[in-house]
Amino acid sequence: MTGDGGLGTGGRNGAAERAPIELIDASRWYGNVVAVNAVAVSLEAGITGLLGPNGAGKSTVLHMVAGLLSPSAGQVLIDGEPAAGNPGIYRKVGLVPEREAVQPFLTGFEFVRMNARLQKLPNADDAARRAIALVDLESAADRRISGYSKGMRQRVKIAGALVHEPSVLLLDEPFNGMDPRQRLHMMELLHAMASTGRTVLISSHILEELNDLAGNVLVMVAGRLAASGHFREIRKLMTNRPHTFTLRSSDDRRLAAGLMEEPSVQSVELTEGALAIRTSDRGLFTRALPRRARGAGISIHELLPTDESLESVFNYLVKR
Amino acid sequence: MSPVNLTVMWLTFRQLFTKQRLIALVCFSAAPLVIAAIFAVTRTRTPAADLDFLRELYTGVISFVLLPLTAVVLGTAAFGGEIDDGTIVYLLVKALPRWQLVLSKYVVATVATYALMFIACVLPWLVLGSGPDALALFEAFAAAIAIGAALYCALFVMLGLTSKRALVAGLLYIVVIEIALSPNVVGLKSVSIREFVMTVAGKLAATVPGMHAGAVSVATVETMGAIIFVGSLAFGIRWLARYEMEERL
Numbered sequence: 372m373t374g375d376g377g378l379g380t381g382g383r384n385g386a387a388e389r390a391p392i393e394l395i396d397a398s399r400w401y402g403n404v405v406a407v408n409a410v411a412v413s414l415e416a417g418i419t420g421l422l423g424p425n426g427a428g429k430s431t432v433l434h435m436v437a438g439l440l441s442p443s444a445g446q447v448l449i450d451g452e453p454a455a456g457n458p459g460i461y462r463k464v465g466l467v468p469e470r471e472a473v474q475p476f477l478t479g480f481e482f483v484r485m486n487a488r489l490q491k492l493p494n495a496d497d498a499a500r501r502a503i504a505l506v507d508l509e510s511a512a513d514r515r516i517s518g519y520s521k522g523m524r525q526r527v528k529i530a531g532a533l534v535h536e537p538s539v540l541l542l543d544e545p546f547n548g549m550d551p552r553q554r555l556h557m558m559e560l561l562h563a564m565a566s567t568g569r570t571v572l573i574s575s576h577i578l579e580e581l582n583d584l585a586g587n588v589l590v591m592v593a594g595r596l597a598a599s600g601h602f603r604e605i606r607k608l609m610t611n612r613p614h615t616f617t618l619r620s621s622d623d624r625r626l627a628a629g630l631m632e633e634p635s636v637q638s639v640e641l642t643e644g645a646l647a648i649r650t651s652d653r654g655l656f657t658r659a660l661p662r663r664a665r666g667a668g669i670s671i672h673e674l675l676p677t678d679e680s681l682e683s684v685f686n687y688l689v690k691r
Numbered sequence: 692m693s694p695v696n697l698t699v700m701w702l703t704f705r706q707l708f709t710k711q712r713l714i715a716l717v718c719f720s721a722a723p724l725v726i727a728a729i730f731a732v733t734r735t736r737t738p739a740a741d742l743d744f745l746r747e748l749y750t751g752v753i754s755f756v757l758l759p760l761t762a763v764v765l766g767t768a769a770f771g772g773e774i775d776d777g778t779i780v781y782l783l784v785k786a787l788p789r790w791q792l793v794l795s796k797y798v799v800a801t802v803a804t805y806a807l808m809f810i811a812c813v814l815p816w817l818v819l820g821s822g823p824d825a826l827a828l829f830e831a832f833a834a835a836i837a838i839g840a841a842l843y844c845a846l847f848v849m850l851g852l853t854s855k856r857a858l859v860a861g862l863l864y865i866v867v868i869e870i871a872l873s874p875n876v877v878g879l880k881s882v883s884i885r886e887f888v889m890t891v892a893g894k895l896a897a898t899v900p901g902m903h904a905g906a907v908s909v910a911t912v913e914t915m916g917a918i919i920f921v922g923s924l925a926f927g928i929r930w931l932a933r934y935e936m937e938e939r940l
Contacts, residue, residue: 437784439936461786468936470777476705488698489785531781 389451390415391539391570392436396445399431406431408594409445414572418565420585420602421574428594429574430469433543436572437466449539462490465532469543469574471524475517479508479527482516483534490535502530507556521548529557533564540564542573546580558584578609613637614653615677618646618660621670629663647677696787699795706773707765707803716764719757720811723748727815739900741819742828746901748819749832753811754888758839759869762804763861766847769796775855780936790928797848797924805840809833824899831896838916839888845920846884849927880906884919887912 390413399407407428421429434440435447441455449460473482483502487495503512506526511519516527525548532540540561546554561584565571575581581588581602588605590598598605620626623646627639630648635655640647650656664671708716730744773779782792816829846864850857873883880886890905890912897904905912 434936437936439780439783441935458786458788461784464784466780466784468777468780470780472776472778474702474706474778474781476709477702485698485702486781486785489696489782489787491786 389448391450392572393448393451394432394435394445395448397432397435397442397447398444399428399435399440400443405594407435407442407591410591410596411445412589412596412599414570416565416568416570417587418561418571418573418585420581420588421572421591422576422578422581422588422605423574423591423597424576427576427591429576429591430543431594432591433466433541433572433574436539437464437541439466462535463538465535465537465540467525467528467532467540467542467545469547471521471548473516473519473524473528473531476515478513478515479503479519479523479530480512482527483512483530486531487534492535498534499530502534503527505533505560506530507553522550522553525549526553526557529560538569540569540571542571544574544576546575578605614650614656616648616650616656617673617675617677618648618671619644619673620646620664621672622667625667626664626669629667630660633659633663635659692788692791694791695795695798696791697795699782699787699792700799702782703769703796703799704803706771707768707799712764712768716761716807719761720807721814722757723752723811724814724818726752727818731818738822741821742824742899743901745815745819745825746828746899748815749812749828749892750889753808753832754836754839754892755870755885757811758804758808758836758888759843759865759885761807762800762840762843763847763858763865765800765804766844767851767857767861769800769844769848770851774852774934777936779934783934783936789931789934793848793852793924793928793931797844797927800848801840801844804844805837808836808840812836828896828899828902831892831894831899831902834895835888835892838891838912839884842884842887842916842919845923849923849930852927853930881911881915882919883907884916887916 392414394410394412396409396411397407398405398409410432421432423429431440435442436449436454438447438449438454438457438460447454449457449464452460454460454464474485477485480499480503484495484499487498487502492498500509500512503509506529508523508526508530511523516524519527525545529542529545532542542561545557549557561571561573573581573585585602587600588598588602589596590605598608618626623641623644627641627646630636630639630646633656635650635652636648636659637651638649648656660671660674663669726748727744734740734744770779773782783789812829812832816825820826820829847857847861850860854860868879869883869885873879873886886905886907890907890909893902893904894909896902907915
């Protein structure tokens with residue numbers, strides 16, 4: 372995969388060459404609420420995904436890296452310099468915020484050119500045209516942003532963040548509102564950016580979005596870095612986690628006894644009117660269950676997975 | 692380093708002059724002309740009557756009503772909804788000092804307010820003004836309104852940055868402090884920008900018949916004006932410098 376992001380935990384204090392992005396035990400709290408708790412990671416060039424449910428602290432991490440929030444404790448560094456209170460970093464950082472709002476009275480071209488001028492680029496018009504071409508928005512460049520679709524707004528925001536060709540690109544839920552074609556185009560663009568040595572950090576609450584995109588993934592849950600590593604390892608962890616099911620049948624007691632002989636079943640609890648089953652391998656269990664029931668002449672009335680919410684998947688990674 | 696950024700000023704200008712706001716503000720600045728034209732057509736005109744009417748127009752309509760209203764609309768809209776809707780982020784993630792953002796927006800709001808009020812002053816003068824007294828009156832108010840625009844906008848830009856209900860807070864200042872309380876409470880005159888405008892105009896047009904000195908001294912205008920001007924901008928700059936994008940938890 373092109374553009375696999377390098378990843379290390381614990382920061383790299385004292386290293387001769389600093390990683391483009393370093394979080395050294397970075398925490399952020401608001402009063403008594405801890406939004407981010409002692410995150411330590413350094414990111415090299417390439418694409419890194421920041422995965423977690425809503426409210427996990429992904430945007431807080433991105434805003435700290437973008438220098439828009441100062442850490443309550445620890446440090447956040449861009450090329451070895453503190454990110455917060457340091458406007459100089461914005462020459463090498465581009466941010467695509469999650470919120471959709473873009474100045475609606477500007478045309479797409481005016482918005483991107485404004486970003487180019489604020490970055491003091493020598494030829495802002497040409498830079499704006501190049502950035503708009505990169506996100507495939509030329510045909511709508513002269514229309515007001517107020518008439519743009521959600522996907523077009525995302526793309527114009529990305530063009531605004533890319534216009535000064537930053538070495539660090541931060542994207543907060545960038546695929547919101549994009550159709551599959553636009554998504555594919557954006558993935559190609561981000562891969563191309565990563566392949567030229569840029570560091571791209573993308574937040575998402577959907578694992579599938581990061582498939583084929585992020586080489587490495589940081590998983591945030593409740594403000595903590597729950598897991599980090601290659602996308603495939605994280606994916607495997609999530610797929611292989613224990614699953615629980617609630618089952619109702621014509622003879623719960625006899626079915627429970629039969630299921631306990633299955634190697635994929637970790638435990639069976641007989642509750643009032645139902646069985647609570649915990650399995651280590653979802654695939655094996657769902658194949659074994661009908662075989663067991665048919666063999667014993669038992670009818671299955673209902674089988675419900677009980678922990679399929681995204682939060683439960685992420686919580687498993689925390690407890691692991 | 693320049694105290695202002697031209698791109699931020701251009702953005703602010705585009706932000707301030709949306710179609711609806713432009714229509715409202717053009718009506719504001721044209722209102723004195725309409726009033727002067729009605730007077731010119733319906734009354735028996737003499738130079739003294741024209742001068743009296745022009746003075747009352749500059750005082751009661753422009754200085755007391757149109758100037759603070761124009762300033763509150765433009766001043767509070769300079770940062771407008773940018774903080775609430777998050778579009779301020781596009782300005783914050785640039786290698787610009789935050790004080791430059793505040794000053795750029797302040798300058799646009801002040802110049803726009805003054806330009807509109809200058810038009811509001813000059814048009815009725817063209818209709819009713821004749822002779823050196825009318826010219827002196829026009830010049831005095833043109834200068835006093837510049838000071839008023841600078842002070843009002845400093846206050847209202849700061850409110851626009853720091854308050855989610857800046858327009859309401861600004862209108863409360865105008866209605867409660869300036870209109871309701873300051874005519875009756877002596878101490879409040881020294882924080883009323885309206886009184887400062889009248890003092891400057893009264894001083895500059897002291898020879899014009901019927902022109903009264905303001906209720907506060909020139910020294911008060913200088914001292915309190917400087918405090919309001921520097922205090923408001925310094926507070927706004929400090930507020931933006933400490934501003935952080937918080938995740939809604």
